[in-house]
Amino acid sequence: xxxxxxxxxxxxxxxxxxxxxxxxxxxxxxxxxxxxxxxxxxxxxxxxxxxxxxxxxxxxxxxxxxxxxxxxxxxxxxxxxxxxxxxxxxxxxxxxxxxxxxxxxxxxxxxxxxxxx
Amino acid sequence: xxxxxxxxxxxxxxxxxxxxxxxxxxxxxxxxxxxxxxxxxxxxxxxxxxxxxxxxxxxxxxxxxxxxxxxxxxxxxxxxxxxxxxxxxxxxxxxxxxxxxxxxxxxxxxx
Numbered sequence: 001x002x003x004x005x006x007x008x009x010x011x012x013x014x015x016x017x018x019x020x021x022x023x024x025x026x027x028x029x030x031x032x033x034x035x036x037x038x039x040x041x042x043x044x045x046x047x048x049x050x051x052x053x054x055x056x057x058x059x060x061x062x063x064x065x066x067x068x069x070x071x072x073x074x075x076x077x078x079x080x081x082x083x084x085x086x087x088x089x090x091x092x093x094x095x096x097x098x099x100x101x102x103x104x105x106x107x108x109x110x111x112x113x114x115x116x117x
Numbered sequence: 118x119x120x121x122x123x124x125x126x127x128x129x130x131x132x133x134x135x136x137x138x139x140x141x142x143x144x145x146x147x148x149x150x151x152x153x154x155x156x157x158x159x160x161x162x163x164x165x166x167x168x169x170x171x172x173x174x175x176x177x178x179x180x181x182x183x184x185x186x187x188x189x190x191x192x193x194x195x196x197x198x199x200x201x202x203x204x205x206x207x208x209x210x211x212x213x214x215x216x217x218x219x220x221x222x223x224x225x226x227x228x
Contacts, residue, residue, distance in 0.1 A: 033215045042218035090160050108160030
């Protein structure tokens with residue numbers, strides 16, 4: 001079955017520690033995205049990537065980093081610089097990104113819940 | 118400043134009746150709108166979308182209406198079923214990056 005897999009489902013971070021959230025898709029989608037959801041809030045865009053080896057900052061990129069070395073994978077690192085990392089993190093993908101992908105829906109994984117120890 | 122607003126945090130509807138979820142936006146550059154459904158601890162599931170060149174799009178029990186002059190869209194679900202109970206997010210796109218989401222409306226379908 002094609003889809004987006006996020007792991008782990010739950011993750012705990014100690015103060016001053018970097019943690020990496022995994023996102024893998026086998027949909028052959030070009031574009032991938034990371035969002036953050038806080039309680040009672042909508043999703044906010046952290047980073048997005050329209051194509052391999054390219055990524056752009058979203059609305060709340062500070063304290064986060066990403067890489068896109070393979071089409072299937074778009075890992076998100078929550079660094080120690082992110083002072084309020086507790087949230088539900090969602091990864092998404094779409095067939096194409098950028099202006100060509102304006103009318104393409106994004107498909108989401110089931111999320112990773114990050115908490116601070 | 119919120120560019121996509123869902124002013125009703127929750128909505129309760131009787132099974133079999135019509136559910137109407139509303140969404141307002143402020144950015145006139147938005148030209149593609151989507152509705153997502155989300156269960157707790159799961160990712161959002163795409164439901165239906167509409168391009169700004171249309172005013173209505175229908176898919177089974179789901180219909181989305183777009184009023185560009187009012188910068189308003191709505192999602193109609195008819196008839197409402199118990200499995201429709203979830204949080205519904207309105208989202209919009211107007212550029213080359215990701216989507217802008219509203220805060221969601223929790224729809225509760227009562228038997």
